[in-house]
Structure formats: C-alpha cells, structure tokens
Amino acid sequence: MGIPIKAISVVRPGGSLIAAGKKTLEVRRWHPLLQLGENLLVVENNRFLKGEDEDQGAAVAIVRVTAVRPFCKFDMALACASSFEEGxxxxxxxxxxxxxxxxxxxxxxxxxxxxxxxxxxxxxxGAHLSV
Incomplete structure (x- = not known):
C-alpha cells in the first residue's frame, strides 16, 4: 500500500543542495497547495519538465514549507539561484x-x-505525516 506523501521535483543539483541544507529557499512562480508546515518530499531529477512530462527522479529529502513570500534579489544565495526575476x-x-x-x-x-x-x-x- 505504501505511505502517501506530497512531492515536488527539483532539477539537479537543487534537490541535493536542499538535502545538504545549503538551499533553504525553493523559487517558483506559483503558490504551493500545502498547509504551512506540511511534509513535502523533495525529488531530484535531471531536467526541467514541461506539460504532462515525467522523468525518473530520486527522493532525497523531506522538508516543510514554513512560509511563502516574494523572492527578492538578496535571496539569491539562499536559493542557490543564478538569476532573478520579479514576481x-x-x-x-x-x-x-x-x-x-x-x-x-x-x-x-x-x-x-x-x-x-x-x-x-x-x-x-516526523510525527505528523500529512498528505
């Protein structure tokens, strides 16, 4: 049957950087459909996905999203980002x-x-497995 958990795919090396604690912000254009503090499985894969595309990935970490806020230029190091875009x-x-x-x-x-x-x-x- 398995243990259900929500997941997000992150292109390599982003997932490994999250798992190592070096990347503490994930940057997206959209708001996650999660409860704040809910468990989220980080799946690392090799390429950006488009449409209904899938790729083979590897689960590397479980995290919690504790806040969502606008991405600012000074966040680039925390996100391990190489570029910045408003919005x-x-x-x-x-x-x-x-x-x-x-x-x-x-x-x-x-x-x-x-x-x-x-x-x-x-x-x-963790004690609170949320799906």
Whole structure:
C-alpha cells in the first residue's frame, strides 16, 4: 500500500543542495497547495519538465514549507539561484530531513502525491505525516 506523501521535483543539483541544507529557499512562480508546515518530499531529477512530462527522479529529502513570500534579489544565495526575476515566490524550507539513500520516484510537475515504501523509516517523516 505504501505511505502517501506530497512531492515536488527539483532539477539537479537543487534537490541535493536542499538535502545538504545549503538551499533553504525553493523559487517558483506559483503558490504551493500545502498547509504551512506540511511534509513535502523533495525529488531530484535531471531536467526541467514541461506539460504532462515525467522523468525518473530520486527522493532525497523531506522538508516543510514554513512560509511563502516574494523572492527578492538578496535571496539569491539562499536559493542557490543564478538569476532573478520579479514576481517569483520564495518558499522557505525548514526541518530538512535528508534521506540516507535516494529512493527512485517519478518526477512530475507541480506538487503531486507519491507512496513511500511501507518499510520507510517513519522517524524521517516526523510525527505528523500529512498528505
């Protein structure tokens, strides 16, 4: 059956930088359909996805989005960004739980739901698994 969790795909090396605690902001044009503080699985993949496109990815971390605010030029280092554009949103990532081993997972656009293996260490998910 698996353990359901919401996921987001991030192009390499962004997912690894999040898992390492170096990238603390994720920048998107849209507001996440999440409760603030809800668990979010970070799936790293190799390329930008378009339309209904999918790619093979690897789950590398579980995080919480604790705030969403306008992306500012001074945020570029926290987002590990190389360019800035007005109107984008900065998702503040916290409670980063890096996975000991990457788990193969499909990479999709927007926020989507995946199922973690039944034997996934629930301590990494935390006390409040939200879907």
């Amino acid at each position: 984008w949103l900065a998702w503040v990532l916290s409670d980063v739980r890096s996975l000991a081993f990457p788990i193969p997972v499909a990479a999709r656009r927007k926020i989507y739901e995946v199922e973690l293996p039944d034997d996934f260490p629930t301590a990494q998910i």
